[in-house]
Amino acid sequence: MRTTTIASAAALLIGGAAVLTFAAPAFAATVADTPVTVQITGGALGISAPAGPVNLGSAAASADVQTVTGLLGLVAVTDLRAGIAGWVATAGSSAFTGPTALLGSAAAYAPGTAVVTGTATVTATNLASMITPGTTQTATAVLGVNTATWNPSITVTLPAGAQAGTYGATITHSVS
DSSP, X not given: OOOOOOOOEEEEEETTEEEEEEOOOOOOOOOOOOOOOOOOOOOOEEEEOOOSXXXXXXXXXXXXXXXXXXXXXXXXXXXXXXXXXXXXXXXXXXXXXXXXXXXXGGEEEEOOOOEEEEEEEEEEOOBSOOXXXXXXXXXXXXXXXXXXXXXXXEEEEEOTTOOSSOOBOXXXXXXX
């Protein structure tokens, strides 16, 4: 029995010699696509402030109203939610206790400009009184993870004729 193989061939004439070329058989390419995913999980929104105690300064006894101003120390909001939601930081103060009581309204809060890492527009708001917690920093145009850090200036108004002694209060920060 005789087997015949048929191949596609073409003859070329190169320099007077015939050269045969064979075409390779056509094969269909196979493709295997595998969809893959990666998940990023959001974290928490948090705030930190100095543990204290923080000495804001002193004033000599006086028959006049006086103010004492000092820096509280670094306050930081860390937003690990990795989203687009903004946040609002607030601060408030308890009444000052000491030889006589000074209301929390005696304290004012000036946050100053925040140093921002990541993408967020952070806007400061001064509080003339801290007796009721109020907004100190607001983040908008948030995109992903961000942090904001500021060092607020606290001004305490001392009433005329305030008694000598040490006065203390607690400043509470929160973020939502």
